[in-house]
Amino acid sequence: xxxxxxxxxxxxxxxxxxxxxxxxxxxxxxxxxxxxxxxxxxxxxxxxxxxxxxxxxxxxxxxxxxxxxxxxxxxxxxxxxxxxxxxxxxxxxxxxxxxxxxxxxxxxxxxxxxxxxxxxxxxxxxxxxxxxxxxxxxxxxxxxxxxxxxxxxxxxxxxxxxxxxxxxxxxxxxxxxxxxxxxxxxxxxxxxxxxxxxxxxxxxxxxxxxxxxxxxxxxxxxxxxxxxxxxxxxxxxxxxxxxxxxxxxxxxxxxxxxxxxxxxxxxxxxxxxxxxxxxxxxxxxxxxxxxxxxxxxxxxxxxxxxxxxxxxxxxxxxxxxxxx
Numbered sequence: 610x611x612x613x614x615x616x617x618x619x620x621x622x623x624x625x626x627x628x629x630x631x632x633x634x635x636x637x638x639x640x641x642x643x644x645x646x647x648x649x650x651x652x653x654x655x656x657x658x659x660x661x662x663x664x665x666x667x668x669x670x671x672x673x674x675x676x677x678x679x680x681x682x683x684x685x686x687x688x689x690x691x692x693x694x695x696x697x698x699x700x701x702x703x704x705x706x707x708x709x710x711x712x713x714x715x716x717x718x719x720x721x722x723x724x725x726x727x728x729x730x731x732x733x734x735x736x737x738x739x740x741x742x743x744x745x746x747x748x749x750x751x752x753x754x755x756x757x758x759x760x761x762x763x764x765x766x767x768x769x770x771x772x773x774x775x776x777x778x779x780x781x782x783x784x785x786x787x788x789x790x791x792x793x794x795x796x797x798x799x800x801x802x803x804x805x806x807x808x809x810x811x812x813x814x815x816x817x818x819x820x821x822x823x824x825x826x827x828x829x830x831x832x833x834x835x836x837x838x839x840x841x842x843x844x845x846x847x848x849x850x851x852x853x854x855x856x857x858x859x860x861x862x863x864x865x866x867x868x869x870x871x872x873x874x875x876x877x878x879x880x881x882x883x884x885x886x887x888x889x890x891x892x893x894x895x896x897x898x899x900x901x902x903x904x905x906x907x908x909x910x911x912x913x914x915x916x917x918x919x920x921x922x923x924x925x926x927x928x929x930x931x932x933x
Contacts, residue, residue: 610634611914612673614653616641616661619680623903630911646670655913657906660871663687668695676913678906681706681893682761683842685815689925699924700909703760705901706893711764713892714810714840715772717864718753720886721836722746722808727883746807749773754796754806757841758783762812766793777802803830808838815842823847828854834861840892843868852879866892 613627615637627635636649641661650656650671659680661667668674668691677692679701692699720726724743731740739745751774755766758780766776776793779802788795796802803809809831813819823837823846831837837860839846848869854860862884868877871890879885893902905922912918920926 611654611910612636612649612652613655613657613910614638614649615657616646617659617680619657619906620900620903622900623907626904626907627910650674655910657903657910658687660686663692665691668692668697676700676910676918678909680902680906683814684924685842685844693925693928696928698913698918698928700906700913700918700922701924702902702905703922705905706898707760707764709895709898710761710840710892711768713866713888714761714765714812714838714864715768717838717840717866717886717888718748718769718808718810718836721838721862721864721884722748722751724884726886748808751775751807752777752805753808753810754779754802755793755810755812756780756799756802757812758788759812761840762810763791765810765812766791774808777806799827800830803827804832806832806835808836810838811841811845813841813845815844820844821847823851825850825853828860831860833859836860836862836864838864840866843871843890848877848879852877855879855882855885862886866890 610632612634615635618637618639624635627633638645638649652673653671654673655676655678656674657678657680663677663686665688674697677687677697677699679687679699682701682703684699684701687699689699723745727743749772753769753774754777755762756779758778766778769776770792777796778788778793779796779799785795785797811823825847828850846869851863855863863879864886866888867890880887909918909922920929923929
């Protein structure tokens with residue numbers, strides 16, 4: 610009788626899907642604290658995790674655990690090595706949130722280009738009309754550099770093209786001909802693309818290779834006055850370097866959904882800059898995306914206990930060979 614523990618609420622349709630399986634029991638924890646975790650984890654056969662850190666100390670409290678389903682695509686808060694040593698597959702929801710995050714990236718581009726927040730504030734204060742100090746831009750005709758050409762980056766590229774933008778793509782793991790075949794211009798040398806682009810948007814996982822990749826050198830290589838957009842992971846960005854580039858005026862604007870430390874609990878200097886638009890890691894939190902992610906997690910867990918887990922949603926695929 611599989612016992613599933615949801616670390617924070619799921620969409621009601623996902624909860625219903627799990628509870629519809631004969632013999633399944635489901636516990637939903639909110640809030641997730643050491644105290645609320647203590648008892649349920651003793652009997653948890655599966656967990657659905659959103660923001661909770663999954664490390665060796667956590668796993669020591671879950672002796673029955675046989676699958677960890679991540680509600681989303683990023684898994685930098687999960688110790689994959691520790692899961693693999695236990696033979697526990699880590700699943701993600703690879704197709705569930707791509708459209709939502711891509712649309713959010715476009716929203717940040719539009720908001721920074723049109724100075725939406727500033728003009729909203731002015732209009733509410735009955736301060737009417739355009740302001741020379743609030744320069745606005747059309748997206749059409751601008752060059753955008755998409756860094757990372759996976760599911761989300763690819764969709765962002767297509768949306769940008771639909772807006773009439775010239776799309777450059779940098780991804781060292783995607784063949785140049787694949788990018789060309791999709792209708793975009795591949796950029797082999799990152800800094801060459803940075804020098805051309807009016808907007809740079811990152812869509813990379815956070816790992817040893819990418820952590821703090823948006824550093825002083827990256828930002829200095831960007832075209833003066835360009836905008837930077839990040840809906841991927843906050844740990845891609847050296848926030849001190851970002852602050853310096855914004856303060857100097859070299860970076861024209863930034864749109865950020867993610868931060869190095871989350872939740873943000875201290876007043877980061879760039880939060881006071883009028884050309885910075887921020888949101889609290891909510892790009893994937895639409896009603897539709899939340900439903901898709903929850904159902905994807907539920908289906909992965911059900912398939913796991915039936916011996917039918919799809920390898921395409923598993924991060925540590927080596928455990929599937931070990932469990933075969």
